[in-house]
Amino acid sequence: MKYLWLLVFVPFLYSAQSSAQPFTQFDVVALNQLTLSPGSLSGQFSQQKYLADFDMQLASSGEFDYTKNQSVNWHTLAPIENKITMTPQSITSVQGNTQVMHLQADSNPVVSVLSDIFFSVLTSQWQQLEVYFTLSGQIDDGQWQVVLIPKDSAISQAVSKIELQGDAYLRHLKFIENNGDYTDITFKDLRHE
């Protein structure tokens, strides 16, 4: 009967804060009308990861697909081959034929929150994102730019800011961290059934 170990894993789970500021700066409804949220989508990505401590860029590219509310497959093809499968329940990372990582969302809430965010970003689920972030940005002639700032200090330890850019689809995203690291992803060849 020990509960203190609870404090040991690194879990954050956030639920909507009613005390948070109502969404006034930015019109989610307009954004919703603008962006398509298809049942499934696939395409190519190129990713730049910047590590501030080393002043180093790690470039990778590959293909991805998702099925709404079910799974995201993130298949890195270069420079390494790696396939990440995210479902609302788990994250699995497979390299060649070996599974290098498998996490149940309930055993590692930090991962579950981040994959929830990733999921919502990819599928443009703005209402879901509002749970975690304060949204601001602009819409201009079918193009939009949105900046997400975490509502809770604990979540900003993982992501301090997210920048999104797109039209009917999300075209570009940037996760920015406190220490100056960032992950920059550009999507192309988007197709949906």
Next chain:
Amino acid sequence: MTPTLKKLALPVWLALLASLYFCAFHQAPTFDSSIMSLLPHSQQQPMVQRAIDKTSAGFSNRMLLLLSGASDVQVQGELSGIAEAFQSLEHVTKVQWRVDDDYLARFHQQLFPYRFALLDNKSRQALRSGQFDQFEQRTLAKLYSPLSADKIDLIEDPFGFFTQLRQQQKSDVNVQFAQSFLKVKDTKQPTYLLLVTLSGDPYSLDVQKSIIDALKKQQQWLNDEDLTLHASGMILHADAGAQQAKSEISTIGIGSLLGITIVLLMVFRHVKPIILMLIPVAIGCITAIAVTILIFGKVHLITLAFGAGLVGVSIDYALHYICERRYNSAQKGLSSILPSLVLGLISSVLAYAVQIFAPFPGLQQMAVFSVVGLISSWLTVVFLLPVLTQRSSESPIPLATTLNAWRTEVPRFKMNLATLTLLLFFVSGSVFVIANGNPQDDVRLLQTSPPSLLKQENRIQQMLGTSNSTQFVLLTCDSLDMCLQNEQLLTEQLIPLVNMNKIPPFQALSEHLSSTPVQLENYQLVAQLYRAKLQSLYSKLGLNEAQQQKAILAFEAAQVNQLSVKQWQKMEVNEGWQDLLVTDDVDSSATIVRFTGYLNNEAKNSLEDIISTRPNIQLIDQVANISNVLQTYRIQISQLVFAAYMAVLLLLTWRYRMGVWRVIAPPILASLFALAAVTLIEGGVNIFHLLGLILVLGIGLDMGIFMTESASNPQTWLAVTLSSLTSLLAFGLLTWSQTPVLHHFGLTVLIGLSLVWLMTPSMCKHDK
């Protein structure tokens, strides 16, 4: 007695009582309601006892609170108020209900230095078998992952061992952090956890009062807000037990006194004799409490409840004297009944004193309580009552004559074929029934908590996914390093069993702390990995030589970071695992492996298969232990009851020669029949039935002795009838007690005593 002695006896006795009371009651008496303190401690090896104390401490000095409501926001809003309310109480050490923002940083700071020394089993095995490739792959996968969780520190920990270490620390409990509060997962309504640590003994009535009052107040106030506050912890059970014992003491005490007063008023039609009778009883009880406190430090509530029974026996002497006094003068009355009083006292004291030899601390306390109570009320009758009744007049009681007329109508027991056959039939029938019953030694005999509380407890356990199981594996070794190594070997064998669902998951100290040799070996294993893969990893990432050198330096600097047990114990993050370490002394250490679910017999068997060959590892099952203890004592008490009968038989044979059967047969036959009846009603005999028999013997013998000594005169028959009736009133109520212990006891006495009273007239020596 010479006249001088006679004159001195009363003042000396009163002075003795006064000084005794002064010693015992100069501070308020303390009462104990822990059922566990009734169990013998000497039964357990000291190490096992320490382990048990350590594991149960988590349950006994913690209280879990679960607050549920319709919305997260509403529930979260009330958490701080509840925490403050409990925090302000005297007996609360701390209330944990949220994590502060620095917690993660502290966690990192405390454990990060030991990332190479403490490795999980999987990593160890992979490193040992030289599968270095997967560590490099893992790092690359993480670096190229779009998710930024599980960050890799390329200089300090390029292969991510700290992440593994952190995952090792997870638990199986269904709680996660939500807005830095502790939220229970998968509940219908949002539910949050608060953890109250108590500084006081949960069995202390003071602690109970302050905590339970606060809890009830909170529950009521939250209820008005449509929120539910559930609680779990030993203190709730202890409080329920104490409340029940208290309420039963008052119902049984009041019921018994009321019944007795009514009966006595009907007989004597005057208040004075009743007051006279109550004086010795009161002095007996108070003196018993005083002596018990002086010897044992505190009085157990069960002893006190049991002591209510003392009223039934000690009133015997007073009744006997008062009835006799109505027929004779103060002096003559006393001397005419003194032989029976002496014999009655000796036989009762003998019957109770036998319990002193039972190694149950509770029984010893009850024995002391009873013996002291009996002797002091007896002395009060002998010394004080003649003085107080100096001027009372002699006036025969009409009811005595009526009752005696009825008694003489009862058919006499004669030794002939018919009675012998009947007797043989009943005796052999009873023996058959008793022999075919299932003796009951289940720990639930000691269970005092009401079902609603047990249900709530279960619900909370289910919500949190924990168990209060008292089963664990204990490892005892010469040193802690030995324990940890043995434990590691053991857990390697247990993991397959867990995977096959043969045993529930477990928690072991070796999952959190490795022995010094293993820590050194772990570092060497990681060193091999660095030699094999660091350069390859760095070149794949395009990092330069200088950066690689930094990583090597950081690794070398970490070589001295070995986690000692002392440091481990000091770490805040290890608070939840502390009780896995029982002791770490110079030449003996012990650790435990704790299970998160209940071990059924099958699971116990597969565990025993593994540990039976290792003498330093044992499976401890406290519930099974308690049942064993109950069994041992059931058998011991049967022997003690037998010994008590034998001793009394010898004493009485010396006095009554061949006529001894008239005195001894009613209680013996009544005991036999009562046992058979109890077996039929409850399926089997348990230790508390046997304790009841000791009382039947005591009161039953009094009856036979008084009747025989007084040549069955009407006033004696009235006295023993009244005493049976008062005892039945006192014990009869125990039959309806919710406390199993008291119920079993009462039922036996109820049946046994009624039978004794019915049998005595037909067997006792007939007056001419």
